[in-house]
Amino acid sequence: MEALKLNFQDKTNKALGINEEDALITKTYMLVAFTALLIGGTLGLLQGLNRAGLLELPVWFNYYQVLTAHGLLLVLVLTAFFTIGYFYAAMSHSLGGLLPKVRKMAWIGFGMKIVGFVMAVIPILLNQATVMFTFYPPMAASPWFYIGLVFIVLGVWMCAFGAFIQVANWRKNNKGQHLPIISYFATGVFVLLFFGSVPVAIEVLYIIPWSIGWIETINVMLARTLFWAFGHTLVNIWYLTALSAWYVVVPKIIGGRRFSDTLTRLVIILLVIMNIPGGFHHQIVDPGIAESVKYMHVFMSLAIGFPSLMTAYAMFSVFEKTARKKGGTGIFAWFKKLPWGDVRFLAPMIAMIAFIPGGAGGIVQSTNQLNQVVHNTLWVVGHFHLTVGTTVVLTFFGISYWLIPYVSKRVLTPKINKLGVITTLIWTAGMSFMAIAMHWVGLLGSPRRTSYTTYADNATALSWDPYLMFLAVGGTLLMIGVLLQVYAVVHLMFFAPKGETEFPIADVEDNASKTPMWTESWGRVVVLLLLLVAMGYVIPLVEFIGNAPPGSPPFQTW
Amino acid sequence: MNQFTAGLFLLIFLALPPVANLLESIMVVHMHMQMPLLVIAGFLMAKLVQERFPVFFENWNSNGVPGILLFIIIMVYWMIPRTMDEALTVQSVAIFKYISLPFLAGIPLRDSWKKLGDKSKNALIISFTVMFFAMGLLYIMSPEQLCNNYLIIEQITLGWGFITMAACAVVYLIYSAVVDPSDYV
Ligand code: HEM
Ligand SMILES: [Cu+2]
Numbered sequence: 001m002e003a004l005k006l007n008f009q010d011k012t013n014k015a016l017g018i019n020e021e022d023a024l025i026t027k028t029y030m031l032v033a034f035t036a037l038l039i040g041g042t043l044g045l046l047q048g049l050n051r052a053g054l055l056e057l058p059v060w061f062n063y064y065q066v067l068t069a070h071g072l073l074l075v076l077v078l079t080a081f082f083t084i085g086y087f088y089a090a091m092s093h094s095l096g097g098l099l100p101k102v103r104k105m106a107w108i109g110f111g112m113k114i115v116g117f118v119m120a121v122i123p124i125l126l127n128q129a130t131v132m133f134t135f136y137p138p139m140a141a142s143p144w145f146y147i148g149l150v151f152i153v154l155g156v157w158m159c160a161f162g163a164f165i166q167v168a169n170w171r172k173n174n175k176g177q178h179l180p181i182i183s184y185f186a187t188g189v190f191v192l193l194f195f196g197s198v199p200v201a202i203e204v205l206y207i208i209p210w211s212i213g214w215i216e217t218i219n220v221m222l223a224r225t226l227f228w229a230f231g232h233t234l235v236n237i238w239y240l241t242a243l244s245a246w247y248v249v250v251p252k253i254i255g256g257r258r259f260s261d262t263l264t265r266l267v268i269i270l271l272v273i274m275n276i277p278g279g280f281h282h283q284i285v286d287p288g289i290a291e292s293v294k295y296m297h298v299f300m301s302l303a304i305g306f307p308s309l310m311t312a313y314a315m316f317s318v319f320e321k322t323a324r325k326k327g328g329t330g331i332f333a334w335f336k337k338l339p340w341g342d343v344r345f346l347a348p349m350i351a352m353i354a355f356i357p358g359g360a361g362g363i364v365q366s367t368n369q370l371n372q373v374v375h376n377t378l379w380v381v382g383h384f385h386l387t388v389g390t391t392v393v394l395t396f397f398g399i400s401y402w403l404i405p406y407v408s409k410r411v412l413t414p415k416i417n418k419l420g421v422i423t424t425l426i427w428t429a430g431m432s433f434m435a436i437a438m439h440w441v442g443l444l445g446s447p448r449r450t451s452y453t454t455y456a457d458n459a460t461a462l463s464w465d466p467y468l469m470f471l472a473v474g475g476t477l478l479m480i481g482v483l484l485q486v487y488a489v490v491h492l493m494f495f496a497p498k499g500e501t502e503f504p505i506a507d508v509e510d511n512a513s514k515t516p517m518w519t520e521s522w523g524r525v526v527v528l529l530l531l532l533v534a535m536g537y538v539i540p541l542v543e544f545i546g547n548a549p550p551g552s553p554p555f556q557t558w
Numbered sequence: 559m560n561q562f563t564a565g566l567f568l569l570i571f572l573a574l575p576p577v578a579n580l581l582e583s584i585m586v587v588h589m590h591m592q593m594p595l596l597v598i599a600g601f602l603m604a605k606l607v608q609e610r611f612p613v614f615f616e617n618w619n620s621n622g623v624p625g626i627l628l629f630i631i632i633m634v635y636w637m638i639p640r641t642m643d644e645a646l647t648v649q650s651v652a653i654f655k656y657i658s659l660p661f662l663a664g665i666p667l668r669d670s671w672k673k674l675g676d677k678s679k680n681a682l683i684i685s686f687t688v689m690f691f692a693m694g695l696l697y698i699m700s701p702e703q704l705c706n707n708y709l710i711i712e713q714i715t716l717g718w719g720f721i722t723m724a725a726c727a728v729v730y731l732i733y734s735a736v737v738d739p740s741d742y743v
Binding site: 171172293521531535542543547 | 580583584586587590591711714715718719722723725726729730733734737739740741742
């Protein structure tokens with residue numbers, strides 16, 4: 001009976017679209033995400049103008065405060081709220097509506113994140129937490145900043161556990177069936193969100209008593225390592241979120257079928273298992289880790305390249321097959337048959353293309369000697385504006401053009417679609433200017449996280465100026481992109497014509513082989529994940545703790 | 559590439575001097591990475607061996623117990639600090655390592671695992687878990703340097719390696735005790 005009822009719910013859900021209560025969750029999360037984009041983007045422009053020497057920031061809101069807020073808003077708020085809002089809608093759609101309990105958890109999580117965020121932002125505005133989004137000790141912010149972060153993590157956990165409850169419940173009621181693919185992605189993302197934020201929670205709970213003064217010194221290396229166990233995982237959470245759209249949504253939009261279900265699930269499992277130890281590639285020049293250990297960690301990082309290559313193969317195979325079905329011939333058939341004028345396709349497609357140089361740059365940086373050249377230069381900033389700022393963000397943009405109409409029961413008009421295409425092109429142009437300039441000037445030695453200076457008219461520093469001007473031009477274009485995108489989101493949510501929009505999920509090929517059941521055993525995945533974490537972290541952590549230096553008192557360097 | 563070639567390649571790769579030197583230069587990697595990989599190499603090669611010599615396995619390992627006993631003996635032998643030391647300094651012991659782990663542990667493990675019942679499998683995992691906790695404590699608490707080749711800090715690292723592996727096994731055991739897969743699939 002229970003199962004029957006659920007089945008019925010499932011059907012109504014698919015027929016009538018998302019129910020009001022579930023939609024409200026996603027709409028709220030999306031509004032916060034795009035507000036973060038608006039504010040964060042504006043701050044980005046200020047930084048860009050400053051770095052080009054065009055704008056001096058006032059003492060009451062200095063470059064490093066701006067940078068801290070920019071990083072936190074875009075890298076944490078935008079991505080976390082978007083990911084959670086998106087996957088909650090996906091679960092609502094594919095698992096027959098959210099359970100009332102789960103809905104409540106999503107709201108509690110929302111409240112905790114917002115409270116935490118306000119607690120963290122106030123000290124930034126007061127110039128008491130100008131520690132950048134990485135908040136490396138021994139720089140110490142006001143304790144409120146860290147307490148705010150704890151609330152954000154707790155809020156994220158709330159949402160993760162909500163998702164686990166939803167998924168477990170569905171599986172109990174649908175024995176023998178595979179979790180729908182989009183919810184499978186959601187499960188992977190929430191598993192990573194939970195396990196990835198455990199280390200940063202430990203770090204912050206260690207920093208708080210130190211920043212208050214209850215303990216005198218802190219183990220700097222330990223804190224950095226815990227941070228990157230989280231920071232790197234966060235990167236792969238975005239990546240996995242983007243992948244969900246590439247594997248599941250894009251094929252539907254181009255009118256094709258999706259790639260092998262088994263291999264898709266395998267890619268998810270691999271990314272979940274192998275991810276956390278990858279954090280060490282952010283510490284290649286850090287002291288205290290033996291060369292041989294670093295060397296072995298390079299393998300761990302590069303291993304992530306394997307699922308990426310599988311993805312590239314999968315995407316081209318889907319394009320090719322779809323084009324052939326539509327009557328395309330020749331090697332470039334796929335190119336001509338793709339719907340380039342549809343923003344729901346164009347944005348994620350450019351996102352994928354941007355991942356080619358982005359991923360190549362990542363491989364470069366994982367190499368010890370090359371890392372020493374680019375470490376802490378603007379090259380790195382160029383790299384992550386390509387990867388997160390373009391690949392991830394453009395995929396998010398592409399999603400927004402159907403997800404927001406879907407949750408607000410409106411439709412994407414041809415006009416907004418056109419606007420979306422223009423936004424995508426402006427964003428692409430802006431990021432190309434900015435990211436190429438950043439990579440290049442980084443190679444010439446220009447440091448990251450440094451407000452404009454000529455170092456007393458030093459010739460080398462002066463030679464950076466032309467590139468930095470390109471950076472500012474790119475930044476200005478991006479600002480236009482931000483404004484258009486936020487306009488589109490608001491329009492689609494509140495003003496577009498009413499109507500039904502579907503949640504696009506592609507089917508597998510008709511002759512697809514059956515997916516094996518082992519892909520459903522998440523317990524085993526989690527145990528393997530923990531084993532890999534142990535393999536990656538035991539050596540450096542024992543070294544850092546066992547041979548710890550005296551530690552550092554807190555410093556306010558600004 | 560079939561499993562046998564993969565296993566053989568892995569064995570040869572692990573035996574290459576630069577690879578062996580790198581892996582053996584860190585105590586915990588020597589014990590918890592190189593040695594398990596050698597077992598895995600044997601595990602992969604086992605299939606072909608089983609197919610070639612079915613009668614042998616039928617005669618000597620019909621219920622899986624002799625094979626698993628051999629596996630346990632080899633594994634325990636290589637957990638003793640002194641054996642690791644000797645593998646680094648005595649050529650013949652080094653060769654014995656490269657033979658015993660794949661062929662006397664990996665192959666019997668594969669042949670026996672399927673023949674064992676669920677209870678024996680869990681008993682095996684539980685006893686290795688207990689043993690790992692015990693070895694972990696031993697390596698962490700020992701005030702003496704146990705190997706000539708490895709410093710005390712490396713020994714402590716190895717101890718934590720044992721403890722974290724045991725902890726993962728505990729997570730697995732709890733998971734399989736609490737979650738009934740038939741509720742879901
Ligand atoms: C309007 C668009 C944007 C502009 C003009 C812009 C510009 C900049 C500039 C100039 C920097 C500072 C470089 C430095 O001094 O080190 C920066 C840093 C950064 N940006 Fe952006 N950015 C934009 C969008 C984004 C997006 C969409 C994301 C991520 C989703 C992002 C993430 C970051 C991060 C994480 C940092 C590093 C902060 C730090 O070093 O603490 N940015 N951005
Ligand atoms: Cu990373």
